[in-house]
Amino acid sequence: MGFSLLGPLAEGSVRLPLCTFKIPAGFPSPATDHMEQPISLDEVLSLRAPHVYLVTIDGDSMQGVGIFSGDLAVVDRSIEAADGDVVVALLNNEPICKRLCIRGKRVVLCSENPKYPDHHVLEGDDLSIWGVITYSVRSHGH
Amino acid sequence: MATKLPAVFALIDCNSFYASCERVFRPDLAKVPIVVLSNNDGCVIARSYDAKPHIKMGEPYFQIKDRLEALGIVAFSSNYALYGDMSERVMSLIESQLPAVEVYSIDECFADLTGITDPCEVGRQLRSKIVQCTGIPVGVGIAPTKTLAKLANYTAKRLQARTGGVVNLCGERERSWVLRNTPVAEVWGVGRRMTLHLQGMGIMTAMDLASAEPWMLRKKFSVVMEKTARELAGTSCLELDEPDPLKQEICCSRMFGKRLTAMAPIKEAVATYMMRASEKLRAQRSYCRKVRVSIRTGMFNPDEAKYANGVVVTLPYPTDDVRLLTKAAVDAVELVFRPGFKYSKAEVLLLDLRQPGEFTDDLFAINQPAEASRVMAVLDEINGRWGRGTLRAASVPSHPEWAMRRDLMSQSYTTRLDQLWRVG
Numbered sequence: 001m002g003f004s005l006l007g008p009l010a011e012g013s014v015r016l017p018l019c020t021f022k023i024p025a026g027f028p029s030p031a032t033d034h035m036e037q038p039i040s041l042d043e044v045l046s047l048r049a050p051h052v053y054l055v056t057i058d059g060d061s062m063q064g065v066g067i068f069s070g071d072l073a074v075v076d077r078s079i080e081a082a083d084g085d086v087v088v089a090l091l092n093n094e095p096i097c098k099r100l101c102i103r104g105k106r107v108v109l110c111s112e113n114p115k116y117p118d119h120h121v122l123e124g125d126d127l128s129i130w131g132v133i134t135y136s137v138r139s140h141g142h
Numbered sequence: 143m144a145t146k147l148p149a150v151f152a153l154i155d156c157n158s159f160y161a162s163c164e165r166v167f168r169p170d171l172a173k174v175p176i177v178v179l180s181n182n183d184g185c186v187i188a189r190s191y192d193a194k195p196h197i198k199m200g201e202p203y204f205q206i207k208d209r210l211e212a213l214g215i216v217a218f219s220s221n222y223a224l225y226g227d228m229s230e231r232v233m234s235l236i237e238s239q240l241p242a243v244e245v246y247s248i249d250e251c252f253a254d255l256t257g258i259t260d261p262c263e264v265g266r267q268l269r270s271k272i273v274q275c276t277g278i279p280v281g282v283g284i285a286p287t288k289t290l291a292k293l294a295n296y297t298a299k300r301l302q303a304r305t306g307g308v309v310n311l312c313g314e315r316e317r318s319w320v321l322r323n324t325p326v327a328e329v330w331g332v333g334r335r336m337t338l339h340l341q342g343m344g345i346m347t348a349m350d351l352a353s354a355e356p357w358m359l360r361k362k363f364s365v366v367m368e369k370t371a372r373e374l375a376g377t378s379c380l381e382l383d384e385p386d387p388l389k390q391e392i393c394c395s396r397m398f399g400k401r402l403t404a405m406a407p408i409k410e411a412v413a414t415y416m417m418r419a420s421e422k423l424r425a426q427r428s429y430c431r432k433v434r435v436s437i438r439t440g441m442f443n444p445d446e447a448k449y450a451n452g453v454v455v456t457l458p459y460p461t462d463d464v465r466l467l468t469k470a471a472v473d474a475v476e477l478v479f480r481p482g483f484k485y486s487k488a489e490v491l492l493l494d495l496r497q498p499g500e501f502t503d504d505l506f507a508i509n510q511p512a513e514a515s516r517v518m519a520v521l522d523e524i525n526g527r528w529g530r531g532t533l534r535a536a537s538v539p540s541h542p543e544w545a546m547r548r549d550l551m552s553q554s555y556t557t558r559l560d561q562l563w564r565v566g
Binding site: 050053054072073078095096 | 230235238275276277563
């Protein structure tokens with residue numbers, strides 16, 4: 001009678017999810033059917049999307065909407081900026097965070113801090129919108 | 143029976159990719175010419191369009207420093223963390239829009255557009271989506287073969303203003319115009335030496351090559367050249383390649399920031415490169431059985447004594463344990479090091495890679511202990527969470543004196559929390 005030696009099984013390429021809950025010997029957990037994915041901030045903020053960038057805010061001109069100096073801001077470049085959006089704008093090649101206000105044919109970059117005047121974009125100004133701010137993240141010291 | 147649709151390929155290529163990446167976070171440089179330097183700030187490896195007329199590829203930085211300054215050209219050290227991240231963004235945008243994509247290099251990819259009604263429109267939409275989402279301008283070449291798609295892309299770049307960055311060579315008239323107006327040297331896969339040989343035979347343009355006898359090309363050059371000619375004539379010979387299989391070798395090699403004469407810092411460097419190489423090894427879940435370590439002096443300076451040597455070390459068992467690998471590599475340095483030379487570079491190469499389960503061990507063979515694998519998993523997790531080099535072998539210094547010179551490096555705007563772009 002012939003026989004063939006089988007080598008060890010090679011690892012397949014399909015990776016199965018690891019179930020982290022224990023299977024009890026007694027009664028099955030009533031929660032098993034209701035297990036959900038853990039919450040991911042990356043997903044909430046779309047941080048892994050190719051069109052999303054993280055920047056650091058440097059200045060207090062937007063603190064009226066709760067964006068403070070040192071905060072992280074999530075910038076989405078796929079969104080077409082509209083009136084009222086908080087944006088990262090390039091004003092004469094300077095990156096700034098402002099609220100975009102479109103008043104008829106005039107464009108105004110508004111600060112959210114009475115210390116800073118609004119900037120009315122003039123003919124000689126070079127303005128482009130780099131992206132729209134969708135979220136900001138601040139640390140509360142711990 | 144369904145008729146087979148004629149093949150349509152696209153080549154999507156980023157314009158002056160490295161310079162474009164730098165400009166995304168430096169809008170003040172939008173109209174300033176840029177060059178990017180090789181590792182160690184040695185020579186020019188990339189130029190923006192407006193720098194091309196003034197600076198040649200490969201010019202040594204120390205020779206052109208004054209000229210750059212006089213011309214107002216800004217130089218950068220190569221920032222591969224930034225370029226790699228921006229490349230991934232561009233490629234994943236393309237992959238989200240098109241069904242089959244072959245990433246060909248850091249800044250270009252082929253895509254299959256077969257059966258798409260208006261490929262030019264798809265190309266234009268893709269182009270505007272990529273520039274909006276990443277700030278990187280791209281050109282799109284469309285054609286019935288990969289070689290023609292390359293040529294279409296080259297034409298899109300050359301005639302940017304007339305073409306809007308998208309060129310389609312699926313039509314006979316456009317194809318023959320481009321073939322007649324492109325020198326043979328610009329054809330994909332035709333090198334400088336081959337160009338001279340072809341020119342000697344009267345083959346001056348891409349059209350001449352397309353209409354040359356295929357069997358003659360095969361005889362005088364190779365089957366590759368024959369395929370190139372057939373592809374130029376419109377017959378598709380090259381398929382879209384599948385994504386990279388696992389690497390069969392893993393290499394980490396770098397120039398030192400300065401010449402090293404003692405053995406100790408060379409050992410540090412080799413340990414550091416091994417740290418990186420073993421990370422790559424574990425990322426693809428392979429084990430390695432052999433390690434090659436080599437060191438060399440500068441090779442081009444006539445005043446320096448030249449020496450290069452390497453050695454292959456076989457490990458006791460296939461492993462991904464950085465401790466074992468580092469010991470083998472550092473011991474290997476003792477075998478190849480000769481005093482009295484000024485060393486400029488070291489290389490670590492992992493060879494004989496296997497997947498777990500691929501090697502049959504006999505009853506008495508030693509395997510990597512399970513504890514070692516667990517230690518490596520913890521190491522990778524710590525470095526993944528807190529940044530590369532947080533936990534490392536004691537032989538790897540944090541701020542080595544021999545580190546690569548990268549004096550003109552921009553920030554890692556997209557990959558380091560402490561280096562994000564600052565917005566006022």
